[in-house]
Amino acid sequence: MQHVLKLEPALCTGCLQCEMACSYENTGAFNPARSRVKVFTFHEEGSFAPYTCTQCDEAWCMHSCPVEAITVDLDTGAKVVDEDVCVGCKVCTIACPFGTVNYEEASGKVAKCDLCGGDPWCAKACPTGAITWVPADTAGLERMRAWAYQAPRPQPTHTKAPREKSVETFHPGNAGGQ
Amino acid sequence: MAWAGKILRVNLTAGEISPEPLNMDWARDYLGQRGLASKYLYEEIDPACDALGPENKLIMATGPLTGTMASTGGRYSVVTKSPLTGAIACSNSGGFIGAEIKMAGWDMIIFEGASATPVYLYLEDDRAELRPAETLWGKSVWDTDAELHRMHQDPELRIACVGRSAEAGCLYAGVINDLHRAAGRSGVGTVMAAKGLKAVAVRGTRGVGNIHDPMRFLQATEQGKKILADNEVTGQGLPTYGTQVLMNVINEMGAMPTRNMREVQFEGAHKISGEAMHEPRPTDQRPNLTTNAACFGCTIACGRISRIDNGHFTVEHKPKYWGNSGGLEYEAAWALGSDTGVDDLEALTYANFLCNEDGFDPISFGATVAAAMELYENGAITDAHTDGLQLRFGSAEALSRCAELVAAGEGFGKDLGLGSKRLCEKYGQPELSMTVKGQEFPAYDPRGIQGMGLAYATSNRGACHLRGYTVSSEVLGIPEKTDPLTTEGKPKLVKAFQDAAAMVDSSGLCLFTTFAWTPDDIAPQIDAACGGGWDTERLLEMGERIWNLERDFNNRAGLTGADDTLPKRLLKEAAKVGPAKGRANDLGEMLPRYYEIRGWTPDGQVSETTRQRLRL
Numbered sequence A: 001m002q003h004v005l006k007l008e009p010a011l012c013t014g015c016l017q018c019e020m021a022c023s024y025e026n027t028g029a030f031n032p033a034r035s036r037v038k039v040f041t042f043h044e045e046g047s048f049a050p051y052t053c054t055q056c057d058e059a060w061c062m063h064s065c066p067v068e069a070i071t072v073d074l075d076t077g078a079k080v081v082d083e084d085v086c087v088g089c090k091v092c093t094i095a096c097p098f099g100t101v102n103y104e105e106a107s108g109k110v111a112k113c114d115l116c117g118g119d120p121w122c123a124k125a126c127p128t129g130a131i132t133w134v135p136a137d138t139a140g141l142e143r144m145r146a147w148a149y150q151a152p153r154p155q156p157t158h159t160k161a162p163r164e165k166s167v168e169t170f171h172p173g174n175a176g177g178q
Numbered sequence B: 001m002a003w004a005g006k007i008l009r010v011n012l013t014a015g016e017i018s019p020e021p022l023n024m025d026w027a028r029d030y031l032g033q034r035g036l037a038s039k040y041l042y043e044e045i046d047p048a049c050d051a052l053g054p055e056n057k058l059i060m061a062t063g064p065l066t067g068t069m070a071s072t073g074g075r076y077s078v079v080t081k082s083p084l085t086g087a088i089a090c091s092n093s094g095g096f097i098g099a100e101i102k103m104a105g106w107d108m109i110i111f112e113g114a115s116a117t118p119v120y121l122y123l124e125d126d127r128a129e130l131r132p133a134e135t136l137w138g139k140s141v142w143d144t145d146a147e148l149h150r151m152h153q154d155p156e157l158r159i160a161c162v163g164r165s166a167e168a169g170c171l172y173a174g175v176i177n178d179l180h181r182a183a184g185r186s187g188v189g190t191v192m193a194a195k196g197l198k199a200v201a202v203r204g205t206r207g208v209g210n211i212h213d214p215m216r217f218l219q220a221t222e223q224g225k226k227i228l229a230d231n232e233v234t235g236q237g238l239p240t241y242g243t244q245v246l247m248n249v250i251n252e253m254g255a256m257p258t259r260n261m262r263e264v265q266f267e268g269a270h271k272i273s274g275e276a277m278h279e280p281r282p283t284d285q286r287p288n289l290t291t292n293a294a295c296f297g298c299t300i301a302c303g304r305i306s307r308i309d310n311g312h313f314t315v316e317h318k319p320k321y322w323g324n325s326g327g328l329e330y331e332a333a334w335a336l337g338s339d340t341g342v343d344d345l346e347a348l349t350y351a352n353f354l355c356n357e358d359g360f361d362p363i364s365f366g367a368t369v370a371a372a373m374e375l376y377e378n379g380a381i382t383d384a385h386t387d388g389l390q391l392r393f394g395s396a397e398a399l400s401r402c403a404e405l406v407a408a409g410e411g412f413g414k415d416l417g418l419g420s421k422r423l424c425e426k427y428g429q430p431e432l433s434m435t436v437k438g439q440e441f442p443a444y445d446p447r448g449i450q451g452m453g454l455a456y457a458t459s460n461r462g463a464c465h466l467r468g469y470t471v472s473s474e475v476l477g478i479p480e481k482t483d484p485l486t487t488e489g490k491p492k493l494v495k496a497f498q499d500a501a502a503m504v505d506s507s508g509l510c511l512f513t514t515f516a517w518t519p520d521d522i523a524p525q526i527d528a529a530c531g532g533g534w535d536t537e538r539l540l541e542m543g544e545r546i547w548n549l550e551r552d553f554n555n556r557a558g559l560t561g562a563d564d565t566l567p568k569r570l571l572k573e574a575a576k577v578g579p580a581k582g583r584a585n586d587l588g589e590m591l592p593r594y595y596e597i598r599g600w601t602p603d604g605q606v607s608e609t610t611r612q613r614l615r616l
Helices: A017-027 A060-064 A091-095 A121-125 A141-149 B024-030 B033-044 B097-103 B141-152 B188-194 B214-230 B232-252 B274-278 B330-336 B345-358 B362-377 B396-408 B412-416 B419-426 B450-458 B490-504 B511-515 B519-530 B536-556 B568-572 B587-598 B608-613
Strands: A003-007 A038-042 A047-051 A070-072 A079-081 A102-104 A109-111 A131-135 B006-011 B016-021 B058-062 B076-081 B088-093 B108-112 B119-124 B127-132 B158-161 B175-177 B181-183 B197-203 B289-293 B303-307 B324-326
Touching: A003 A047, A017 A038, A017 A121, A047 B289, A060 A070, A060 A091, A079 A109, A121 A131, B006 B127, B016 B127, B024 B033, B024 B536, B033 B058, B033 B076, B033 B088, B033 B108, B033 B490, B033 B536, B058 B097, B058 B188, B076 B097, B076 B181, B076 B188, B088 B175, B088 B188, B088 B536, B097 B158, B097 B197, B141 B158, B141 B197, B141 B345, B175 B188, B188 B197, B214 B232, B214 B519, B232 B274, B232 B289, B232 B303, B232 B330, B232 B511, B324 B345, B330 B345, B330 B362, B345 B362, B345 B396, B362 B396, B362 B412, B362 B419, B396 B412, B412 B419, B450 B490, B450 B587, B490 B511, B490 B519, B490 B536, B490 B587, B519 B536, B536 B608
Parallel strands: B006 B108, B119 B197
Antiparallel strands: A003 A131, A038 A047, A070 A079, A102 A109, B006 B016, B058 B076, B058 B108, B076 B088, B088 B181, B119 B127, B158 B175, B158 B197, B175 B181, B289 B303, B303 B324
């Protein structure tokens, strides 16, 4: 089954272990400046958010590349830049709506997440579970479970008589955690 | 290797910058950061010089593990001669600037001389420039940070700078990096401002790549991270409550110095504790604490990010303080809270914000306010001195106002900026200053934790908890429990902790790892990164070498064994309550034995034998 990188900003502490792991795997040095996953710090809000390529199925970067340097890795679903083909024209960096493909001065090419061939270093390095490597089809399950957990529960009763179910119990409006 | 192998030397008098190779012979004996920078300072300046004069130097130093995947590998130290103590100063900070300096390809930056006009250093990999900072002078740390980001249009720029308190000559001003991380103690920021240096702005894109044995390094650091995650303190206590996990613990032990150290327990401790920071406030239903945060590469993440209640009197009409910023550490909560008798968590957070915003040490500041409060109580300081500000113990208004005055360097804030020792001397009651070598005490009462008394008295930078944290053993039982009320075995314990801390402070790692790591866990990481046979024994010997080098610097600066003492209050006035009731600190029982173990003369000088044994 294909896996995806699941990002949970609420768990991120901004330590940048993922950026070091990513840059080390790709460039041989601990160098956040060359990382393909980025952590953003929102100081005033007191929050952190890891961010990287979502590996779109119909990838904008791939379709826009004039020299077909970006191809699909069929095992992982990753959109991979072939450095030998890339001419550094940067069209993909414009096409990507999320900004996750970037030109690198040091190589003269573009760089993006390639899922490390199916064993992403960032997820392995993350100490808090803010970045995890999970089956693509069930990536949302944990979040579903968390919301489901907040749904009202039936109160234990001492009678065996069937209770009348109230329709409101299942009204989506009171299933949230306001 | 792991060292960048390069030093940037910045001569501020001449406005010249030159790169030079790192002295690898010294690196093999002193590793990096605290140790190596102290060696450079020791060799390059006259220890007796004027700390605020151009002949003093200021060194920003990284360690070999700074900027690597080793957990907590993001520390850097600012080393100079202290204007507060006259002794060697070494202030350690986390955040991100240390790693950035290393990523730019430098182990250290040495600042010499002084600039006639305000300047800041812009460092982008191999490009280094001194640029005019007239427009930044007079601005706070926060405004300087924002302005530099705006000027350079680079959101990734990392910045360390001094605030208005340093410019005004406050003797315990720090160097603040990344808005709320501080090389906070001993007035290293005061030295930076005296040199006309407002800020250091760094962008590093080279990375740290020359690891000696990468595979072994990744395995060793992985192993280290696992130990941290599985440990109760580093895996749960610190991430949940930060250093504030200690507030209630130390208070119950009767080792919580209160109201200028007159008492050893604070009745309001629970209101300003780590637990209290988690409690939703009655006013706005939000807790003081928003989240925990990590410094570069840290898998512990003990940092606090807090938000003040927007309706609180301190910030009611000041939207500037309504957002999140660095929250209370235990030391700050103690100094701003217990020591002044203030139990208003929001007021403490506000004072702490100001300490970050204008760059002054909350420990020294809080302790100085506490001394001023006692002087006010006994009439030595009057309303005439304070422009009508009533310095009463427990007054949140007084504390907040004092913080504003020190931040701006105005009015009575000038007196407070002198630090507790000079303030008490000025008002004729030097015995009320709770300091060693002129530096204010941190948050552990040496009557209830005997070993800490010796650690304070002999610390090379004046009273300090990080120079030999025997609390680990005496309170938490790490690595093994010792009785906090006995002096037996403490000289040996203090020496062991002092040497180990000197070693950790020279590696690029954070001292907090030692709640879980022994030197045996650290050695493989350093060895794999640096190569050249770094085992535990060699590292601890190096720690001892560093300790003795610092001591020797201080001896040459004119400090003697007579300075290894504690205020009379702690030696003579017994604790009135708690487990240590009836006890003072028995320093006299420990000090001679400590000198003996150190291989020093009876008057506390490093002996020739010791000097040779450690190759000083």
